[in-house]
Amino acid sequence: MARWGVIGTGDISDRLVSDLAHVEGAQVTAVWGRALDRARAFAATHDVPVATDSLAALLGRPDVDVVYVATPSHTHRDIALQALAAGKHVLVEKPMASTAAETAEIFDAAERAGLFAMEAMWMRFNPLHVEVLQRIADGEIGAVGSVRASFGTPFFPRGRVKRPEDAGSALRDRGIYAVALAQWTLGEPDSITARVTVTSGVDTGGNATLASATGFAQIAWSGTEFLDLSAAVAGERGWITLQPMFWAGSTAEVHAGSAERIFASPEIVTHARVGNGYGPMLEAVEESLASGETEHRWHGRQQTVAIATTLDRIVAAANGEDR
Numbered sequence: 464m465a466r467w468g469v470i471g472t473g474d475i476s477d478r479l480v481s482d483l484a485h486v487e488g489a490q491v492t493a494v495w496g497r498a499l500d501r502a503r504a505f506a507a508t509h510d511v512p513v514a515t516d517s518l519a520a521l522l523g524r525p526d527v528d529v530v531y532v533a534t535p536s537h538t539h540r541d542i543a544l545q546a547l548a549a550g551k552h553v554l555v556e557k558p559m560a561s562t563a564a565e566t567a568e569i570f571d572a573a574e575r576a577g578l579f580a581m582e583a584m585w586m587r588f589n590p591l592h593v594e595v596l597q598r599i600a601d602g603e604i605g606a607v608g609s610v611r612a613s614f615g616t617p618f619f620p621r622g623r624v625k626r627p628e629d630a631g632s633a634l635r636d637r638g639i640y641a642v643a644l645a646q647w648t649l650g651e652p653d654s655i656t657a658r659v660t661v662t663s664g665v666d667t668g669g670n671a672t673l674a675s676a677t678g679f680a681q682i683a684w685s686g687t688e689f690l691d692l693s694a695a696v697a698g699e700r701g702w703i704t705l706q707p708m709f710w711a712g713s714t715a716e717v718h719a720g721s722a723e724r725i726f727a728s729p730e731i732v733t734h735a736r737v738g739n740g741y742g743p744m745l746e747a748v749e750e751s752l753a754s755g756e757t758e759h760r761w762h763g764r765q766q767t768v769a770i771a772t773t774l775d776r777i778v779a780a781a782n783g784e785d786r
């Protein structure tokens with residue numbers, strides 16, 4: 464089981480490391496923060512033996528096998544490349560990088576080094592999503608024709624997404640979940656129409672239609688207003704609704720199988736969240752590392768770069784450059 468180094472001591476590091484403590488055999492051996500006092504405070508809270516403000520020192524430690532990168536997204540590429548160059552596997556927060564090209568660069572480096580790399584797309588490992596995606600793949604609602612998904616609240620928890628200096632982006636921070644769901648169920652879009660609102664250099668919200676020969680997805684994201692936080696995937700024989708918050712939820716309604724089930728009383732599927740919900744993803748990383756895989760079959764290079772490509776295309780479409 465792996466020894467972890469944590470890079471970044473913010474909100475998500477705090478929540479994920481709390482879950483890591485319950486993953487059998489996993490151990491956090493060192494934490495890096497750009498301010499030593501915050502790294503020390505994090506280490507004290509989570510019982511981590513070593514705190515440092517030197518990235519090189521953390522990456523040089525022989526008791527770190529895998530590094531979790533949880534700094535603002537525009538720093539992910541450089542930190543992940545440094546970690547891989549130092550011989551460490553990487554789990555990088557979403558979005559894995561600022562563009563599809565940078566995302567591919569990380570996977571290229573991991574492949575060259577024979578190391579594991581993954582974007583921390585925890586939604587894919589949420590047992591509810593695992594079951595829903597399996598039931599869709601098994602044909603329970605027939606061929607998928609449409610998806611709707613939105614994620615919007617009029618606040619950003621820590622302001623990170625709003626800061627131009629941190630390359631803030633509601634699309635890449637929040638819209639990514641809607642794009643991911645659309646892509647897992649419908650595939651990659653042939654054409655995109657999009658509107659993105661940019662305020663002081665930061666995209667704070669928008670919506671897009673992702674269309675392909677077999678269907679369409681309508682997605683929306685915002686950091687300035689509430690949007691419905693549920694999602695639905697519909698097919699020839701019914702539909703499945705993911706209850707709020709769709710990317711992190713524990714309940715779905717399956718409207719399929721009979722007229723009664725479709726219209727009156729859908730089947731309720733529930734998977735209660737354990738801890739903060741990151742455990743299943745962390746266990747999947749541990750399993751991949753134990754078996755020597757360099758990527759995970761559910762969210763590896765192909766899926767991650769494809770989603771990043773659609774995010775890039777949404778920006779281009781909003782600028783009138785991609786139709």
Ligand SMILES: NC(=O)c1ccc[n+]([C@@H]2O[C@H](COP(=O)([O-])OP(=O)(O)OC[C@H]3O[C@@H](n4cnc5c(N)ncnc54)[C@H](OP(=O)(O)O)[C@@H]3O)[C@@H](O)[C@H]2O)c1
Nearest residue numbers: 471472473474475476533534535536538556557558621623
């Ligand atoms: N999977 C999820 O559920 C989820 C949820 C939220 C966020 N995320 C992702 O996680 C990442 C971090 O988000 P967060 O909410 O944890 O952010 P956060 O609370 O603002 O924390 C970011 C961390 O990075 C450090 N940092 C800030 N600017 C930096 C820079 N330029 N270079 C190096 N380190 C820097 C901060 O240090 P200081 O303390 O010194 O400022 C802090 O330790 C983002 O990529 C985000 O998209 C994922």
